[in-house]
Amino acid sequence: MDDDLAMLQEVAKVAIAHRAETLDAERTLVADYHTMLAAFARPTPERGAEGRAVIDELARLATPGIRATTGRRFFGWVIGGSDPTGVAADWLTSIWGQNAGNLVAAPAASAVEAVAAGWLLDLLRLPPTASIGFVTGATVANLVCLAAARGEVLRRVGWDVEADGLFGAPPAHVLIGADAHATVFTGLKCLGLGARRVTVVETDEVGRMRPAAFERALRTAPAGPTIAIAQAGQINTGASDPFAVLAPIAAAAGAWLHVDGAFGLWAQACPAFADQTAGVEAADSWAVDGHKWLQTPYDCGYAIVRDAEAHRRAMSITASYLPPAEGAERDPSAYVLELSRRARGFPTWAMIRRLGREGIAALIERSCRLAARVAAAIAAEPGAALVAPLALNQFMIRFGADAGDAAGDRLTLAVIRAVQDEAVAFVGGAEWRGRWVMRVSVTSAATTEAAADETADAMVRAWRRVRAAGV
Ligand SMILES: Cc1ncc(COP(=O)(O)O)c(C=O)c1O
Numbered sequence: 517m518d519d520d521l522a523m524l525q526e527v528a529k530v531a532i533a534h535r536a537e538t539l540d541a542e543r544t545l546v547a548d549y550h551t552m553l554a555a556f557a558r559p560t561p562e563r564g565a566e567g568r569a570v571i572d573e574l575a576r577l578a579t580p581g582i583r584a585t586t587g588r589r590f591f592g593w594v595i596g597g598s599d600p601t602g603v604a605a606d607w608l609t610s611i612w613g614q615n616a617g618n619l620v621a622a623p624a625a626s627a628v629e630a631v632a633a634g635w636l637l638d639l640l641r642l643p644p645t646a647s648i649g650f651v652t653g654a655t656v657a658n659l660v661c662l663a664a665a666r667g668e669v670l671r672r673v674g675w676d677v678e679a680d681g682l683f684g685a686p687p688a689h690v691l692i693g694a695d696a697h698a699t700v701f702t703g704l705k706c707l708g709l710g711a712r713r714v715t716v717v718e719t720d721e722v723g724r725m726r727p728a729a730f731e732r733a734l735r736t737a738p739a740g741p742t743i744a745i746a747q748a749g750q751i752n753t754g755a756s757d758p759f760a761v762l763a764p765i766a767a768a769a770g771a772w773l774h775v776d777g778a779f780g781l782w783a784q785a786c787p788a789f790a791d792q793t794a795g796v797e798a799a800d801s802w803a804v805d806g807h808k809w810l811q812t813p814y815d816c817g818y819a820i821v822r823d824a825e826a827h828r829r830a831m832s833i834t835a836s837y838l839p840p841a842e843g844a845e846r847d848p849s850a851y852v853l854e855l856s857r858r859a860r861g862f863p864t865w866a867m868i869r870r871l872g873r874e875g876i877a878a879l880i881e882r883s884c885r886l887a888a889r890v891a892a893a894i895a896a897e898p899g900a901a902l903v904a905p906l907a908l909n910q911f912m913i914r915f916g917a918d919a920g921d922a923a924g925d926r927l928t929l930a931v932i933r934a935v936q937d938e939a940v941a942f943v944g945g946a947e948w949r950g951r952w953v954m955r956v957s958v959t960s961a962a963t964t965e966a967a968a969d970e971t972a973d974a975m976v977r978a979w980r981r982v983r984a985a986g987v
Contacts, residue, residue: 649851749780760795
């Protein structure tokens with residue numbers, strides 16, 4: 517046991533050293549998957565080993581393949597910084613080993629979830645009586661919300677999908693924007709709603725559903741149970757659907773309106789950018805992540821449903837050996853897919869307590885201002901162009917903007933590679949309207965003004981190199 521405790525102390529030192537090194541490092545080139553596979557590949561161990569030796573070996577083998585996603589100059593995908601306070605709360609979560617599945621097994625974890633759920637609704641300015649499930653991330657949050665939606669719209673026409681399944685059920689109709697996130701389709705596939713059965717609603721140049729197209733799609737949809745899926749924060753442009761216009765249209769048609777707000781819903785918590793999500797509180801359900809803008813470590817997301825009863829009908833688990841929640845008690849397993857799971861309320865509580873309402877608003881605002889600063893610096897360079905107007909924290913740049921489609925694709929991909937190779941900052945690419953772009957996401961609390969400027973310089977430098985080489 518003493519050895520185990522000493523190991524925990526030792527691993528804390530290794531962890532702290534890693535954080536210190538990676539804060540400013542996008543400088544070390546990261547070993548790729550195949551190198552890592554070769555490093556880890558061994559026959560199944562026949563005999564055990566000392567815990568300390570195992571952890572030393574894990575750290576030694578993995579370190580070359582750990583990307584500096586917690587560093588100041590990481591701008592790939594939409595990745596939060598895993599703030600040290602959230603990480604410390606997550607360490608305690610692991611140390612405590614609580615199973616957040618029920619009130620008796622995990623009283624503190626259950627209570628913290630109940631309190632953090634109230635804080636989240638307050639910060640995101642959503643109905644205070646809505647229910648929240650603490651899930652792995654927005655992918656599963658979307659699925660959980662859509663399960664509640666499916667159950668409720670079918671219940672309204674007299675069908676109990678939770679009891680009787682989908683075979684023989686009245687068909688449910690789904691509308692979704694043309695620029696929805698790929699992960700929403702996972703939910704549709706799992707729930708028997710079908711990824712191909714949806715009606716795709718036309719979007720504008722930043723990926724927002726066009727209200728006239730939305731209204732037309734609802735009007736011409738087959739009468740009956742309907743779910744409309746909107747989004748706060750398009751992955752490439754950061755733009756949100758015009759909820760203030762869409763929500764009344766959906767309500768008038770009797771459709772359930774779900775919002776995928778993985779990162780963009782946090783605009784609600786920031787007065788300077790709350791106009792982006794105006795009217796979103798009128799929806800029926802919302803998916804949002806903690807591990808993006810709230811900076812909790814992975815994995816942490818929230819499935820939020822206005823009609824808590826519909827949420828519970830879709831998710832509740834009962835068994836004689838599971839203590840039921842009584843009265844006003846919140847059963848932590850009634851809102852998620854899993855029974856046994858990690859106590860995600862702890863890092864959520866810790867990050868909200870750490871930042872407070874003001875700190876969260878300041879963080880969102882700072883991320884968006886830094887995104888604008890980097891975007892302006894790159895777009896000032898001849899041949900580089902911002903692809904769509906900036907809405908929030910995500911933006912796209914195309915290089916060789918006047919070089920023609922195919923040449924522009926080649927140049928843009930070459931710049932992304934050159935930035936990654938120089939390893940001052942990390943950034944990735946995406947296809948937008950059929951053409952390659954460099955996509956930048958400013959989501960980490962670790963990013964400073966200086967880091968943003970160094971990143972812009974690195975991107976301009978990469979573009980000049982590529983242009984001079986005439987790729
Ligand atoms: C708009 C949107 N929806 C859903 C997701 C999926 O979220 P997660 O990876 O946390 O499951 C993302 C991820 O970036 C996203 O940007």
